Amino acid sequence: MQTWRVLNRTVLLDASPWLRVSCEHVHLPNGHEIPDFYRVEMPEWAQVFAVDEHQRVMMIEQYKHGPGVMSLELPAGYLDAGEDPATAARRELLEETGLEASAWRYLGRYFVDGNRGCGTAHIFLALGARQVIAPQREASELIEQHWLTLVEVRTAWLGGRITNLGTLGAVGLALAVLEDTP
Amino acid sequence: MQTWRVLNRTVLLDASPWLRVSCEHVHLPNGHEIPDFYRVEMPEWAQVFAVDEHQRVMMIEQYKHGPGVMSLELPAGYLDAGEDPATAARRELLEETGLEASAWRYLGRYFVDGNRGCGTAHIFLALGARQVIAPQREASELIEQHWLTLVEVRTAWLGGRITNLGTLGAVGLALAVLEDTP
Numbered sequence: 001m002q003t004w005r006v007l008n009r010t011v012l013l014d015a016s017p018w019l020r021v022s023c024e025h026v027h028l029p030n031g032h033e034i035p036d037f038y039r040v041e042m043p044e045w046a047q048v049f050a051v052d053e054h055q056r057v058m059m060i061e062q063y064k065h066g067p068g069v070m071s072l073e074l075p076a077g078y079l080d081a082g083e084d085p086a087t088a089a090r091r092e093l094l095e096e097t098g099l100e101a102s103a104w105r106y107l108g109r110y111f112v113d114g115n116r117g118c119g120t121a122h123i124f125l126a127l128g129a130r131q132v133i134a135p136q137r138e139a140s141e142l143i144e145q146h147w148l149t150l151v152e153v154r155t156a157w158l159g160g161r162i163t164n165l166g167t168l169g170a171v172g173l174a175l176a177v178l179e180d181t182p
Numbered sequence: 183m184q185t186w187r188v189l190n191r192t193v194l195l196d197a198s199p200w201l202r203v204s205c206e207h208v209h210l211p212n213g214h215e216i217p218d219f220y221r222v223e224m225p226e227w228a229q230v231f232a233v234d235e236h237q238r239v240m241m242i243e244q245y246k247h248g249p250g251v252m253s254l255e256l257p258a259g260y261l262d263a264g265e266d267p268a269t270a271a272r273r274e275l276l277e278e279t280g281l282e283a284s285a286w287r288y289l290g291r292y293f294v295d296g297n298r299g300c301g302t303a304h305i306f307l308a309l310g311a312r313q314v315i316a317p318q319r320e321a322s323e324l325i326e327q328h329w330l331t332l333v334e335v336r337t338a339w340l341g342g343r344i345t346n347l348g349t350l351g352a353v354g355l356a357l358a359v360l361e362d363t364p
């Protein structure tokens with residue numbers, strides 16, 4: 001693999017654990033150099049496509065301050081320090097929605113931005129989801145829960161109602177995996 | 183819509199046009215306040231799922247320095263200042279691969295990170311793609327082009343070979359739109 005070589009790295013902003021920005025002087029395999037390539041380190045997060053026994057999917061509608069819009073999303077959240085993705089997925093599903101699931105399948109890890117980094121997303125498919133407790137939300141989480149049928153999710157996905165790029169990727173992948181699973 | 187109110191915003195790092203980081207003091211509809219909510223402004227970009235007359239898809243394999251891996255991606259790039267997404271999509275497809283397409287369909291705009299922002303992705307489906315010139319690449323673009331059949335793309339997508347979250351979302355959406363189109 002022809003990787004880039006980092007000749008020098010300077011941390012410009014450290015707001016850990018949320019954000020750390022560095023500037024790198026990089027050397028490319030073809031001899032070209034870029035003196036100011038920016039890297040943005042952000043926490044890893046997990047998102048869960050949770051399906052219940054009636055083949056309904058738990059989605060949440062929530063204001064997202066990044067784009068400043070209401071957004072239709074999957075239950076998701078940052079990994080705690082030292083936490084593995086599967087544990088974070090279970091915890092976030094339980095905290096945000098009060099659900100547990102009987103079967104879990106890992107659909108992979110994905111980088112958010114090819115140039116800057118911007119964290120890593122872990123996608124999970126959870127089957128046999130059922131309500132076990134009331135949601136335990138943080139004060140910043142103003143959430144509406146919706147059980148959608150698979151057809152409703154597919155319609156929302158194809159109809160432009162899912163505007164979060166990460167949710168778009170997870171929903172499409174989970175729907176296809178479910179279709180392929182006997 | 184219950185939006186958050188920004189009481190104060192401080193720019194912490196300005197590396198425009200690539201990156202601008204701010205810290206916001208925000209007031210939530212439930213009275214809760216967050217004194218240090220970080221916003222990361224990054225450029226918008228366009229990515230293109232380009233299909234030729236033989237129903238093959240142009241994908242590119244490229245080292246991405248953010249995650250430090252070789253990545254299977256769609257032709258994509260940042261919008262120039264003042265450029266509209268459709269123009270950028272046509273330009274990037276031509277520059278990166280030398281292709282033009284006869285029919286274009288816009289599959290929507292998607293925010294990259296719900297909390298921080300981190301830019302906006304525009305997804306395009308381009309049909310009737312054909313080689314018109316040699317690629318006109320920048321010195322930093324070390325790219326291998328691959329024509330993949332729709333089945334090969336779907337296999338790569340479901341098999342975990344597409345590890346860029348944005349590419350994951352675009353590929354899944356484009357494949358479904360193509361399946362739904364008579």
